[in-house]
Amino acid sequence: MAVPAPGPWQVATVEKLWRETERAKTFRLGLVAPSRHLAGQHYVVRLTAADGYTAQRSYSVASPPDDSGEIEITVERLDDGEVSTYLHDVVVPGDELEVRGPIGGWFVWRGDTPALLVAGGSGIVPLMSMLRLARRSGRSELVRLVVSVRSPDGLYYARELPGAETTVVFTREAPPSSDRPAGRLSEDDLRRVLVPGATAYVCGSSGFADHVTGLLQVLGFPGERIRVERFGPSG
Amino acid sequence: MRPTRDFTGRGGPGRDPKLPPGQYDIGSDWPVLSAEATPNLPTSEWTFAIEGLVRNPVTWTWDEIRALEPASYEGAIHCVTTWSKFGTRFGGVSVDTLLAAAVPLPSASHAVAYSHTGYTTNLPLGDITGGRAWVVWDYDGRPLEVAHGGPARLLVPHLYFWKSAKWVAGLRLLDHDERGFWEVNGYHDRGDPWLEQRYQGD
Numbered sequence: 001m002a003v004p005a006p007g008p009w010q011v012a013t014v015e016k017l018w019r020e021t022e023r024a025k026t027f028r029l030g031l032v033a034p035s036r037h038l039a040g041q042h043y044v045v046r047l048t049a050a051d052g053y054t055a056q057r058s059y060s061v062a063s064p065p066d067d068s069g070e071i072e073i074t075v076e077r078l079d080d081g082e083v084s085t086y087l088h089d090v091v092v093p094g095d096e097l098e099v100r101g102p103i104g105g106w107f108v109w110r111g112d113t114p115a116l117l118v119a120g121g122s123g124i125v126p127l128m129s130m131l132r133l134a135r136r137s138g139r140s141e142l143v144r145l146v147v148s149v150r151s152p153d154g155l156y157y158a159r160e161l162p163g164a165e166t167t168v169v170f171t172r173e174a175p176p177s178s179d180r181p182a183g184r185l186s187e188d189d190l191r192r193v194l195v196p197g198a199t200a201y202v203c204g205s206s207g208f209a210d211h212v213t214g215l216l217q218v219l220g221f222p223g224e225r226i227r228v229e230r231f232g233p234s235g
Numbered sequence: 236m237r238p239t240r241d242f243t244g245r246g247g248p249g250r251d252p253k254l255p256p257g258q259y260d261i262g263s264d265w266p267v268l269s270a271e272a273t274p275n276l277p278t279s280e281w282t283f284a285i286e287g288l289v290r291n292p293v294t295w296t297w298d299e300i301r302a303l304e305p306a307s308y309e310g311a312i313h314c315v316t317t318w319s320k321f322g323t324r325f326g327g328v329s330v331d332t333l334l335a336a337a338v339p340l341p342s343a344s345h346a347v348a349y350s351h352t353g354y355t356t357n358l359p360l361g362d363i364t365g366g367r368a369w370v371v372w373d374y375d376g377r378p379l380e381v382a383h384g385g386p387a388r389l390l391v392p393h394l395y396f397w398k399s400a401k402w403v404a405g406l407r408l409l410d411h412d413e414r415g416f417w418e419v420n421g422y423h424d425r426g427d428p429w430l431e432q433r434y435q436g437d
Contacts, residue, residue, distance in 0.1 A: 005434065006421050006435070006436075008436070044434075046257075047239040047242045048237070048238050048242065049238055049239070049242050049243050049244050049247075050238045052246075053245075053246020053247065053250070054246075054256065054257055055244045055245070055257065055317070056257050056317060057316075057317060058316065082244055082259065086242055090241050095240060097239065098239070103420075103434065104420055105419065105421060106270050106416070106417075106420050107270065206266065206267040206382070210273060210382070213272035213273065216272075217272065223271075223272045224353070226271070226272045227270065227271075228270055228272060
């Protein structure tokens with residue numbers, strides 16, 4: 001299904017920002033020309049130096065579609081990242097950033113079909129927009145979210161994650177309260193959350209995405225109903 | 236656009252002039268970006284076809300296409316997600332060789348490259364002729380990995396890399412432009428990195 005072309009570049013004002021984890025911050029941006037996004041879409045942030053040099057990166061929207069005229073993006077700080085280090089180390093509320101979006105029409109969930117959301121680490125961001133949309137519209141029964149993360153201190157949105165529709169899998173270090181020992185996401189973890197007729201949305205590193213799509217196919221999940229968003233070292 | 240407060244970035248006189256605007260040199264990495272599950276495509280089942288507005292629609296098997304005159308590309312590739320990679324070496328066959336066998340009709344102006352996965356991307360015919368596009372199966376002297384589109388992918392290195400369809404299955408020649416997978420989803424119809432044609436309207 002086609003989506004409209006993204007709007008032109010516009011100025012966004014950083015309304016608020018807060019830390020999600022030691023390495024991740026969420027930025028709430030007020031848009032001059034807001035356009036309602038679809039859960040799963042992203043915006044591009046463009047930084048311009050005094051000499052005209054620019055650098056731009058894509059960041060998924062974490063907030064659900066709404067009419068607030070504001071969006072939230074969550075950015076992981078990559079030590080060698082040109083844009084993420086600026087956003088983390090320099091930006092303060094009131095700063096203006098140039099953005100363009102929303103972009104993407106494939107890795108989107110429109111809120112009315114069964115969806116299996118599988119996130120690796122920071123890959124949770126676009127899936128959080130989907131979970132928040134489901135909860136806000138009273139359709140939580142449509143979604144299952146599985147988040148794979150190394151340890152509790154790396155988990156984004158931790159306060160919002162407990163819920164009947166969510167599962168958090170710790171791969172290296174599980175909290176004492178967890179009844180699942182730390183370990184890689186397994187077939188069993190996914191078998192429990194399979195919903196007939198669902199579309200799977202898998203977001204994470206390339207290795208994670210391959211691992212999950214492999215497990216899903218072993219479980220008989222049809223390949224054509226798996227949508228993948230991978231990220232590499234693109235900071 | 237006025238400058239972003241206190242942003243200097245990696246521009247300035249030290250910037251490599253071989254880098255298109257907004258791109259950075261990723262070095263030896265080669266990130267994988269694809270929207271679908273990686274397919275399992277045995278070469279025994281792989282085919283490549285040229286169809287549409289051609290005089291002789293042709294389909295090559297794996298062995299047949301590899302028997303054609305070999306051609307190679309050495310140089311940079313540019314991904315719309317802003318990394319560029321220098322010094323890549325690909326081996327395969329020139330799209331010119333394939334088109335010469337199929338003989339495009341005079342009315343053909345555009346092509347849709349399509350993959351065994353169902354992925355599509357649109358290209359002006361002028362961008363895949365004249366020694367600027369290949370179907371490749373070797374990377375750096377070794378078989379192209381499946382994650383990077385193996386057994387074979389399209390290679391159109393002067394455009395953003397989503398135009399270089401992985402797991403390519405063929406080209407369909409048309410007398411008009413018909414948007415592919417990412418283009419329908421907001422990405423540019425041509426995708427020239429030097430013009431920074433990332434999204435529709437750029």
